[in-house]
Amino acid sequence: MEELSTAARQYSRENAERFRLELHEMLRIPSLSGDPAHAGDIRRMAAWLDEHMRGLGLDNVAIMPTAGHPVVYGEWLGAGPDKPTVLVYGHYDVVPALMEDGWHTDPFEPVEKDGKIYARGATDDKGQLFIHVKALESYLKTAGRAPVNVKMLLEGEEEVSSPNLVPFIKEHLELLRGDVCIISDTSMRSIEEPAILHSLRGMTYVEIEVHGPTDDLHSGLWGGAVHNPALALVEILGKLYNADNTIAIPGFYDDVVPLTADERAMIAKTDLTEEQYKASTGVPAVWGDAAFNIRERIAARPTLDINGLWSGWTGPGPKTIVPSKAGCKISSRLVGNQDPHKIFELLKSYVASITPPTVTVEVRLITTGKPALFPFDIPEMQAASLAYEKGWGATPVFTRGGGSIPVVAEIADLMGIPVVMMGYGLDDDGLHSPNERFTIEMFHRGIETAIVYLEELARMTDQ
Structure with missing residues (x-):
């Protein structure tokens, strides 16, 4: 079996330039799902x-x-039913990209510079998706077969x-x-520190709107006797923490799965110092x-984060x-085993309980996503660790991702299988930002x- 992978890896090296040029073809297509x-x-x-x-x-x-x-x-199912x-x-x-956003080059005309490919979708997710297509090709064009069966599920709506x-x-x-299930849509801190995510956070996203008077009121005539909805909203938000x-x-924390000592030790390997965090974010101090x-x-x-606020007059002069209403958007990133709909009901009930009687409030659910949490000692995860050691050249760490990929939990729930998140990007690749890039190496x-x-994976079934 090792001979098969050795030949496949050699093929990938010999065809490296062609692989990149084919990726360039993909990147030239502005496949914006939201437009x-x-x-x-x-x-x-x-x-x-x-x-x-x-x-x-x-x-x-x-x-x-x-x-x-x-x-x-x-699909390619030639390995047979006895193989995974x-x-x-x-x-x-991909998400939108315009030159006026701050791009240095046309976002849909790939440019290779300083060892990186610059283009929208380079790392999120065309480049990472294409890695698996090329890995399978490398087997099929050398041995004529792969060691396991492979199915490709490529969707066009992830960004929406x-x-x-x-x-x-x-x-x-x-x-x-x-x-x-294998998903490559994540990243690592540095090229020599590969990371395998075994957890992603879920999401409850809501909109809160506070209503006061029927219409905007003259503050000279009515101010002082009407509870300003903007003030009432701020009072509500101030009690969330x-x-x-x-x-x-x-x-809120009732269903949170506690971190084990092993998990905390693994997470500590990728922890940030306060100075690193301040340098990366520009904040004057760390909070939490x-x-x-x-x-x-x-x-x-x-x-629980406030994502946006609005009320009253914000134009010039x-x-x-006294505005008639005020509103905000709030997102709650969730971890296992929190249920996004339960969190919505808890949030809605709590907001109602702390709303002053001088205003009314409406809490609307916008979207949800389930958190995902998998043990990192299962064979499928350990096979990924060995793959990084042999193929990448460095031992990976198992860590948790702060973002959300709702399909991860959905696939796990619907199909009853583990999802291994083998990311090949860097944290600073500029996902969704101007000058998105993917390191060629x-x-x-x-x-x-x-x-x-x-x-x-095939070796797992031979043991």
Whole structure:
């Protein structure tokens, strides 16, 4: 088996330049899922992937419709039923990018500079998705077979919260059935410190609106006797946290799975000093629950953040009013085993209990996502660790991610399989920002690591 992966890795090196040029072709397609004007580009991107996978010898390749943008599917099942089946998930859609946002070069004309590929989608997620396509190609074009069965599930709506992916998975459970799901859409702190995420936070996102008078009022005539909704909102928000910076909502922490000593030791390996955090964020001081270190606060603990505020007059010059309403958007990042809908009900009930009788309040649920938490000592995770050691050239750390990828928990729940998040990007790759980039060396190291991972999974069944 090792001979297969050795030949595949050599093939990937010999074809490294072609692989990059093919990635450039993908990056030139502005597959913006959130802009109806680019619906044709989404279809063009799906067609490109369909044609490319057919050319590599995958079977049952198809562009499969959803209620929104299509899913591209392909499979290679030649390893047989006695070998594991890997479901590779990735997304081919991207977020908007304009020169006036601060790009140094055309975001949809890839440029290689200083060992990096600059383009929208370079690391999120076209480059990382393509790693798995090229790993499978490297096996098929050398040995004619891979050590395990592989299925590709490539969607076009991740950047708009994947509204049609769960219905698609439910409808095609048998087609997608596998033993483990691999997702490469995450990152590491530095090239020599690879990281495997075994947890992602979920999300409860709400909008709060406080109502006072029927219309905006003249502050000279009515101010002093009417409770200003903006003030009332601030009073409500001021009670969301306790003095020790913990969240004040009763029951909020009830379902949080405590960190084990092993987990805390693993997280500590990637912790940040206060100076590093201040340098990265520009804040004058670090804030949060002092019972946890910085990395634990931003990855392993739940949060409650005010994302936006609005009320009254914000145009030029004065306008002396008591506004009729005030509002805010709040996101709560959740960890296992918190339920996003339960958190919404707790938040809604608490806000109602602290709202002054002089105003009324409305709490609206905008979106939710489940948190995901997997043990890092399971065979599928340990196979990933060995793959990084052999293919990447460094021992990875298992860590928790502070962000949210809702499909991770959905796949785990619907299919009953672990999800291994093998990221190949860097934390400072500029995801969703101007001048997004992907380190060329990491692209090629990623392909070799993905090649070895398939070998290590097959080895699990031989033991």
